[in-house]
Amino acid sequence: MSCHVIAEQAARKPPVLRLRAHPLRIALVGNPNVGKSVVFGRLTGRYATVSNYPGTTVAVTRGRTLVGAEVCDVIDTPGVNTLEGAISEDERITRDVLVKGEADLVIQIADARNIRRALTLTTQLSRFGHPTILALNMTDEALARGISVNAELLSKELGIPVVEMVAIEGRGLQALRDLLPLASPIRTPLLIDAAAQAAWAHELTTRVRHVSTLSLAYAQEALSRATRRPLTGIPMLAVVLYVMYLFVGVFGAQTLVGLLEEDVFGKGVNPAAIWVVNHTLPFAFARDFFVGEYGLITMGLTYAIAIVLPVVTTFFLLFGFLEDSGYIPRLAVFSDRIFRAMGLNGKAVLPMVLGLGCDTMATMTTRILATPKERLIAILLLALGIPCSAQLATILGILGGVSFAALLTLFGVVLTQMFVVGWLAGQLISGQRSDFIMELPPIRLPRLSNLITKTRMRVWWYLGEAVPLFLVGTMLLFALDKFHALGTLASLGRPIVTGLLGLPASTSQIFVMGFLRRDYGAAGLFQLAHSGQLTGVQAVVALTVMTLFIPCVANFLMIVRERGLKTACTLLSVITPIAVLTGAGLNYVLHTFGVQF
Amino acid sequence: MSSIHLAFSSEHGHRLSALAEGTRAVVAHLEAHRADGVERLQALGVTKGASIVVLQTFPGVVFLCDQTELAVERAVAETILVRISEG
Numbered sequence: 001m002s003c004h005v006i007a008e009q010a011a012r013k014p015p016v017l018r019l020r021a022h023p024l025r026i027a028l029v030g031n032p033n034v035g036k037s038v039v040f041g042r043l044t045g046r047y048a049t050v051s052n053y054p055g056t057t058v059a060v061t062r063g064r065t066l067v068g069a070e071v072c073d074v075i076d077t078p079g080v081n082t083l084e085g086a087i088s089e090d091e092r093i094t095r096d097v098l099v100k101g102e103a104d105l106v107i108q109i110a111d112a113r114n115i116r117r118a119l120t121l122t123t124q125l126s127r128f129g130h131p132t133i134l135a136l137n138m139t140d141e142a143l144a145r146g147i148s149v150n151a152e153l154l155s156k157e158l159g160i161p162v163v164e165m166v167a168i169e170g171r172g173l174q175a176l177r178d179l180l181p182l183a184s185p186i187r188t189p190l191l192i193d194a195a196a197q198a199a200w201a202h203e204l205t206t207r208v209r210h211v212s213t214l215s216l217a218y219a220q221e222a223l224s225r226a227t228r229r230p231l232t233g234i235p236m237l238a239v240v241l242y243v244m245y246l247f248v249g250v251f252g253a254q255t256l257v258g259l260l261e262e263d264v265f266g267k268g269v270n271p272a273a274i275w276v277v278n279h280t281l282p283f284a285f286a287r288d289f290f291v292g293e294y295g296l297i298t299m300g301l302t303y304a305i306a307i308v309l310p311v312v313t314t315f316f317l318l319f320g321f322l323e324d325s326g327y328i329p330r331l332a333v334f335s336d337r338i339f340r341a342m343g344l345n346g347k348a349v350l351p352m353v354l355g356l357g358c359d360t361m362a363t364m365t366t367r368i369l370a371t372p373k374e375r376l377i378a379i380l381l382l383a384l385g386i387p388c389s390a391q392l393a394t395i396l397g398i399l400g401g402v403s404f405a406a407l408l409t410l411f412g413v414v415l416t417q418m419f420v421v422g423w424l425a426g427q428l429i430s431g432q433r434s435d436f437i438m439e440l441p442p443i444r445l446p447r448l449s450n451l452i453t454k455t456r457m458r459v460w461w462y463l464g465e466a467v468p469l470f471l472v473g474t475m476l477l478f479a480l481d482k483f484h485a486l487g488t489l490a491s492l493g494r495p496i497v498t499g500l501l502g503l504p505a506s507t508s509q510i511f512v513m514g515f516l517r518r519d520y521g522a523a524g525l526f527q528l529a530h531s532g533q534l535t536g537v538q539a540v541v542a543l544t545v546m547t548l549f550i551p552c553v554a555n556f557l558m559i560v561r562e563r564g565l566k567t568a569c570t571l572l573s574v575i576t577p578i579a580v581l582t583g584a585g586l587n588y589v590l591h592t593f594g595v596q597f
Numbered sequence: 598m599s600s601i602h603l604a605f606s607s608e609h610g611h612r613l614s615a616l617a618e619g620t621r622a623v624v625a626h627l628e629a630h631r632a633d634g635v636e637r638l639q640a641l642g643v644t645k646g647a648s649i650v651v652l653q654t655f656p657g658v659v660f661l662c663d664q665t666e667l668a669v670e671r672a673v674a675e676t677i678l679v680r681i682s683e684g
Contacts, residue, residue, distance in 0.1 A: 081637065081641060082636055082640040085636045113665075114663070114664055117640070117642040120642075121640075194635070194640070195644070198639045198644030199644065202644060202646050228668070230655070230656060329668075333659060337656050346657070434637075435637065436668070437637050437641065437667065438668045438669070440668055441666075
């Protein structure tokens with residue numbers, strides 16, 4: 001530790017802490033996946049999404065912490081590899097924090113195993129002139145790999161305090177707080193081009209770091225190798241998908257949904273709500289509003305809590321596990337070629353897999369992609385083809401009961417359609433795709449506490465952002481129903497639905513509902529299929545159209561937020577005809593060949 | 598002959614894409630591929646003098662650079678010129 005060196009320096013200069021007009025603003029900056037969000041959580045007691053996947057923080061998170069007697073604002077920024085030259089959208093967010101004077105002090109968090117990379121960033125940071133502290137995080141993992149860093153020498157070379165930490169265990173945090181007043185501007189030579197910066201970082205690294213023989217645990221190494229090679233990786237992917245099906249599709253969508261829908265809501269919440277409403281509200285209109293066919297409680301809350309929540313929760317739990325274990329980036333290695341054909345690269349695998357949980361959340365994570373073209377294609381594919389967990393559960397629920405061939409047909413058609421549209425988009429949309437260059441974090445066993453916190457945060461997000469939209473959707477349906485507009489809309493679509501798609505007239509209404517929320521429509525189809533009103537072929541056609549159909553309202557609003565109203569409307573007008581025409585084509589082919597499921 | 602020769606080596610040595618698994622090498626030079634390609638690699642620690650070990654060659658190239666495991670597509674691996682380490 002370098003405390004005494006710094007203490008000497010501190011004696012010569014006044015501390016940073018003093019009376020000020022606004023709280024001291026501390027920005028946490030560092031390469032991706034070095035634990036900024038963990039440090040943020042430890043300092044502020046607030047949670048920022050923590051994962052073993054580079055680029056999870058796609059926006060700035062703020063919190064407060066106490067340093068001595070002073071309250072400070074802490075800003076968690078997206079991970080950056082560089083702050084100069086061509087930078088990605090999330091890197092720009094971080095750069096803006098530094099350039100626009102939003103930070104008074106910088107804590108650079110570095111992965112102790114990778115200080116060479118960190119130091120390249122340090123030279124760039126020095127240009128901004130902020131008082132800085134360097135925190136070497138994950139020193140335990142570094143030691144396990146035989147890497148030790150001479151923090152004292154590093155501190156002398158850079159002229160700033162250097163703290164060794166294991167943030168996830170809270171080690172070194174007190175030292176960090178204690179040294180904050182001693183932060184000073186970084187002293188490095190002014191290096192303009194990237195090559196010179198890298199050379200300087202390389203030279204300094206060789207002086208301050210000692211590496212003994214690589215001693216990565218054998219099992220860890222073997223697993224890392226197996227997950228990124230196609231020959232072993234593809235069977236492993238099949239196993240992962242099967243586990244996902246068992247955990248999300250069977251346990252979440254059947255066991256938990258059954259429990260919540262039939263017992264908790266069917267026998268408890270809904271009868272109680274109906275009783276209360278009937279005994280307190282005198283008007284039929286008001287009673288219908290809460291507990292009618294499109295009632296806020298009997299429909300909105302039941303769908304949101306009893307049907308979708310268990311599926312979303314189990315998915316987030318599993319996704320968190322895969323994310324933290326370091327598995328998903330390895331998936332990117334062998335899916336890269338497929339994505340490249342669609343104008344993307346392997347990095348797109350994260351938003352795509354996350355989309356299987358919630359397309360809205362996945363749309364937001366497309367920010368990790370480097371070029372506007374890639375982000376647009378990823379958003380298009382998410383909206384078009386990736387079924388969210390609620391939809392997936394419905395698809396498996398309905399078609400699982402029909403036949404395996406039916407399931408295969410649906411996924412075959414949807415995947416082909418995605419590929420064709422993706423390929424066309426890759427050709428037609430102007431701009432470039434970026435090179436596939438990706439860091440693979442070490443394979444490690446996720447921490448249960450982090451997994452639980454992460455799932456809890458995502459479920460809170462769902463409850464806070466998605467459930468209100470369910471309720472708004474229900475109110476819209478209620479209003480449309482009361483003013484008989486639902487019937488009008490449904491009858492407008494009926495010729496297409498019955499003629500072109502060969503579906504029962506009542507599915508028209510379900511598609512209108514699907515416009516409000518995709519999973520809503522899916523749940524509607526579920527009921528229709530369960531009451532025996534759909535043949536196997538009809539179920540496949542209806543679900544295919546539903547899967548390809550327009551995104552739910554929440555997803556649409558997210559596209560507007562990310563890419564603007566014009567792009568969102570363009571996507572909408574592209575996706576709708578694709579969905580209907582694909583359904584019509586499928587219906588025609590299945591009937592022509594007399595296919596029965 | 599000369600075109601084949603160019604594809605696999607240059608005055609700086611070998612291309613990363615041409616190395617077999619397990620090969621140890623030192624980065625000698627980065628060729629500009631796309632506008633931001635070189636900077637991305639440098640930011641991740643792939644810089645002149647960095648030592649690497651090739652871990653996988655298909656479908657993409659996976660290699661350990663210093664202490665970071667990196668995966669790149671073949672076209673990128675072709676822009677990384679290396680000198681094979683002895684032993």
